[in-house]
Amino acid sequence: MTSAAALEVIDTPTPYLVTDLDAIARQHAAFEAAMPGVRTCYAMKCNPSPEILRTLAGRGSGFEIASLAELRMLQAIGVDPAEVLYSNPVKPPTHIAEAFRAGLWRFSFDSPNELAKIAEQAPGAAVYVRLRVDDTNSVFPLSRKFGTDVEDAYDLMLLARRLGLRPYGVTFHVGSQCTDAKAWHNAIRGAGELMTMLLADGVELEMLDLGGGFPARYTSDVPTIEEIGTVVTSAVASLLPYAPSLLVAEPGRHLVAESSVMAATVIGREARGDEHWVYLEVGTYNGLMEVLQTPGGWDFPMWASRPGAALLPFTVTGPTCDSTDTVAYNVPLPAGLEVGDVVYIGSTGAYTLAYASHFNGFPPPIPLFVGSGSLRAPR
Numbered sequence: 001m002t003s004a005a006a007l008e009v010i011d012t013p014t015p016y017l018v019t020d021l022d023a024i025a026r027q028h029a030a031f032e033a034a035m036p037g038v039r040t041c042y043a044m045k046c047n048p049s050p051e052i053l054r055t056l057a058g059r060g061s062g063f064e065i066a067s068l069a070e071l072r073m074l075q076a077i078g079v080d081p082a083e084v085l086y087s088n089p090v091k092p093p094t095h096i097a098e099a100f101r102a103g104l105w106r107f108s109f110d111s112p113n114e115l116a117k118i119a120e121q122a123p124g125a126a127v128y129v130r131l132r133v134d135d136t137n138s139v140f141p142l143s144r145k146f147g148t149d150v151e152d153a154y155d156l157m158l159l160a161r162r163l164g165l166r167p168y169g170v171t172f173h174v175g176s177q178c179t180d181a182k183a184w185h186n187a188i189r190g191a192g193e194l195m196t197m198l199l200a201d202g203v204e205l206e207m208l209d210l211g212g213g214f215p216a217r218y219t220s221d222v223p224t225i226e227e228i229g230t231v232v233t234s235a236v237a238s239l240l241p242y243a244p245s246l247l248v249a250e251p252g253r254h255l256v257a258e259s260s261v262m263a264a265t266v267i268g269r270e271a272r273g274d275e276h277w278v279y280l281e282v283g284t285y286n287g288l289m290e291v292l293q294t295p296g297g298w299d300f301p302m303w304a305s306r307p308g309a310a311l312l313p314f315t316v317t318g319p320t321c322d323s324t325d326t327v328a329y330n331v332p333l334p335a336g337l338e339v340g341d342v343v344y345i346g347s348t349g350a351y352t353l354a355y356a357s358h359f360n361g362f363p364p365p366i367p368l369f370v371g372s373g374s375l376r377a378p379r
């Protein structure tokens with residue numbers, strides 16, 4: 001998280017979202033150290049800022065995309081499409097064709113319909129099948145929308161071969177912000193079953209893609225990346241003697257969430273009944289959308305520019321005429337909080353600006369970047 005001292009020297013008007021690029025580089029290094037032999041492909045959907053893409057590309061990271069537009073952003077900073085995975089299991093046909101023309105050659109899928117699309121738009125491409133896995137210990141489950149079971153995946157990979165595609169790999173996603181390291185163990189075991197079944201038909205899978213879901217810290221502790229890495233390493237070892245030649249992971253949130261802080265000025269303070277309300281110039285529609293996506297809300301860490309040991313529980317809301325822009329309840333903030341003070345919201349680097357709108361005419365925070373001691377506006 002960007003330090004309080006670093007935040008003090010920023011004199012840009014709020015609202016802004018400041019990201020520490022050095023912290024992202026350190027997080028990437030720690031991820032690679034915890035997962036020896038695993039190639040990182042950053043899931044850029046969670047924060048596609050060019051500064052972050054350049055930082056990770058400069059460290060040799062690959063990328064995972066959801067659409068052609070994301071590929072174009074990578075090409076604009078010089079990333080080779082051959083190093084990019086297209087892991088959205090259901091893609092517009094034109095995006096498949098254009099990505100293939102650009103040199104991207106690996107596509108995920110989970111159905112016969114998608115295979116037919118890929119065979120038509122990207123003949124001979126390499127395909128990797130998305131398994132449905134247990135994602136009950138994640139905050140954002142994905143396995144209702146995507147994935148297939150091991151038996152159907154087996155049939156699909158043989159169909160891929162008949163369609164002239166290259167049966168290349170297997171992937172899964174344990175759900176975003178997954179807090180149970182065992183989820184990767186179970187998912188890798190399922191992938192291993194599929195690999196063994198296919199081997200009997202002469203299909204040897206080259207890639208095992210561990211997907212995303214690696215958690216970030218908000219206000220509660222989560223398993224460390226070292227703990228997850230230990231589970232992953234031992235699950236992969238249990239696949240021996242048949243190990244895929246390429247191991248990949250697609251972390252998004254874990255690499256970037258904790259490296260950013262959002263700063264928003266207090267525009268109003270009210271007492272309604274016995275509830276203390278603080279109105280900020282940002283709310284759920286300006287980057288804090290994950291609050292609305294989770295039944296229990298979302299525990300962003302928050303603190304204020306105003307010093308003061310006496311705290312009160314505040315309801316923190318946004319600037320619009322909607323009540324659904326409310327961010328959190330019972331947040332301990334200084335009792336003397338006033339209009340003009342700044343509230344800082346930590347761990348806001350993932351799935352924030354990527355979702356933000358100008359609802360009611362209130363703009364999203366301006367992105368700023370610090371790194372190696374310098375403060376930069378976006379290029």
Ligand SMILES: Cc1ncc(COP(=O)(O)O)c(C=O)c1O
Pocket residue numbers: 043045046064087088173175176177211212213214250251252253254
């Ligand atoms: C295919 C795929 N890979 C990776 C990710 C990144 O997930 P996370 O940010 O939880 O690591 C996502 C997120 O939706 C995804 O859909």
